[in-house]
Amino acid sequence: MSWNWKAICKIKDEFKNGYVNGNWLAEKGGYTIRSGYDWIRYKEHKVGWAKLLWKSWAIPKHKFLSWLILRNAINVKAKLYKHGVCQDEICYLCNTGQETIEHVFQSCEYASLVMVGVCDSLHIPIPTVNGIIWIGRRQWSSLKKRICLAAVMAVYYAVWQPLNQARMDGILLTPSVLVQQIQQILKSRMLSCKVVANVDVNWMSTIM
Ligand SMILES: [Zn+2]
DSSP states (O other): OOHHHHHHHHHHHHHHHIIIIIOHHHHHTSOOHHHHHHHHHHHHTTSHHHHHHHHSOOOHHHHHHHHHHHTTOOOOHHHHHHTTSSSOOBOTTTSSSBOOHHIIIIIOHHHHHHHHHHHHHHTOOOOOSOHHHHHHTSOOOHHHHHHHHHHHHHHHHHHHHHHHHHHHHOOOOOHHHHHHHHHHHHHHHHHTOOOOSHHHHHHHHTTO
16 A cells, blocks of 8 residues: 555545544535535644644645644655565665654755755745744744745645655656746746735845
């Protein structure tokens, strides 16, 4: 069973419990992706980081992966190795570190290069420990926070997706290619922003 499939099964069980215990289907009048998404958002609103995550301008699939990361629900090799599912726990990206969630999304050399490239292009410091919580604590404008949160989540997704792809075909994109892809995503998001504050106009003019 693939790692992604296991993660999906875990979420499926959460939704099943939500149906049985929370019964959102009865409230919404039938299952839709939207009703499930809203239910999960409401459920997670009690957690501080979740509010930041859902309010950011990240695209939904990036938010969903970030939510799994923050819930420690990603099946990295260290976790699978502990359960005897894989032969080793060496990070596939750098081939040196232990593949834990903290390593893959924070300290791995490969992931760090992507994060540094994206943060440099936004002219912001490199987040420490947890990027989402770190950005949430900055004294920045709401707009800047939402864009930077979207950037961090795009980095997480950009690192995790090729990692899984590389396990199948052995091809790993360079960090600089990922940085360029993320910059394109962010620029298209920023073009749709309505910016009125001078501080935001000035900041965005340096990165567009
Ligand atoms: Zn690594």
